[in-house]
Amino acid sequence: MEKIDATGVALWQLMAFSLLLSLCTLSARASIVLEMSFQEVVDHAELVFEGRVRAVEARRDAEGMIHTWVDFEVLELLKGEHASSTLTLRFLGGTVGGQRLEVTDLQLPQVGETGFYFVESLTRPQVNPLVGWSQGHFLIEPRADGRPGVLTAHHEPVLGVSAPEQAPVTAAMNTFSKGVAKGVIVQESLSAMAASAPMPVDEFKRSVRALVQQP
Numbered sequence: 424m425e426k427i428d429a430t431g432v433a434l435w436q437l438m439a440f441s442l443l444l445s446l447c448t449l450s451a452r453a454s455i456v457l458e459m460s461f462q463e464v465v466d467h468a469e470l471v472f473e474g475r476v477r478a479v480e481a482r483r484d485a486e487g488m489i490h491t492w493v494d495f496e497v498l499e500l501l502k503g504e505h506a507s508s509t510l511t512l513r514f515l516g517g518t519v520g521g522q523r524l525e526v527t528d529l530q531l532p533q534v535g536e537t538g539f540y541f542v543e544s545l546t547r548p549q550v551n552p553l554v555g556w557s558q559g560h561f562l563i564e565p566r567a568d569g570r571p572g573v574l575t576a577h578h579e580p581v582l583g584v585s586a587p588e589q590a591p592v593t594a595a596m597n598t599f600s601k602g603v604a605k606g607v608i609v610q611e612s613l614s615a616m617a618a619s620a621p622m623p624v625d626e627f628k629r630s631v632r633a634l635v636q637q638p
Contacts, residue, residue: 456528458598459555461606462586465634467554468541470503473563473628474510475537481517489524491517493532495540501628502635505545512542515550526550528602530557530576538562539573539627557602563624572621577602580610580621584630586637 465471474495481491495510516526529551532538541559542552553559560576573581585606603609610619 456556456558456600458600459558459604460586461584461604462634462637464541464554464559464604465502465631465637467543468502468559469544470505470510470542471501471539471631471635472497472503472505472510472542473499473501473537473539473624476532476534477509479531479534481519483519488515489517489519489522490515491531495532498537499628501539501631503542512540512552513548514552528556530560532560536562538576539631555600555604558600558604558607561627564621566620566623568620571624573624573627574621575603575607575609579603580619581607581627582610582619583608583622584627584634586634 459467472495474497476493477496478494479491480494481489484490491514493512493514495512497505497508497510514526514529514531516524516529516531518524532540539561541554543549543554543559544552557576561581562574562576562578563571564574564578566572575581585608610621
């Protein structure tokens with residue numbers, strides 16, 4: 424009986440080690456995200472909304488994989504349809520009972536934050552449901568004048584957005600994302616304009632809606 428138990432323990436340890444390796448592989452691959460234009464972010468989104476994060480909870484799914492469920496209050500829709508005033512999105516990763524699954528470069532929305540969220544699919548399971556990961560995630564924070572302004576998911580002030588003309592896409596042109604879509608002008612790229620304020624929320628909304636109407 425002891426030999427059987429020992430074999431069982433060894434088998435369990437081997438399975439756990441194999442699972443750990445597979446999770447590490449998933450983490451490494453999941454962080455490879457291609458850079459998109461802001462027009463592509465808008466086009467690929469099934470739903471675009473202004474929302475506020477109400478709750479964040481990590482738990483295991485039916486297969487035992489750790490995911491984090493983020494509950495939003497939907498404040499305004501900019502693209503798509505959603506009848507409810509709330510929405511829950513599932514992200515891969517999180518911490519449950521002292522065990523942590525971390526996906527590199529995946530930035531989870533935080534409780535209390537308000538922002539704009541570009542959701543790729545409301546039905547298809549994904550590592551990150553937001554288009555282009557951080558490229559489809561914007562924050563709303565007060566500006567110096569008290570008006571709400573728009574920042575990237577990494578708290579870089581957004582000064583403007585545009586839809587650059589699209590050149591034919593080739594494999595050689597593909598570049599990895601640094602968290603900001605092409606066409607999103609951020610403070611970091613305009614160091615001479617240190618006093619610039621983030622883009623007003625209403626202006627950002629108008630820009631998104633205009634891009635939604637683009638053929």
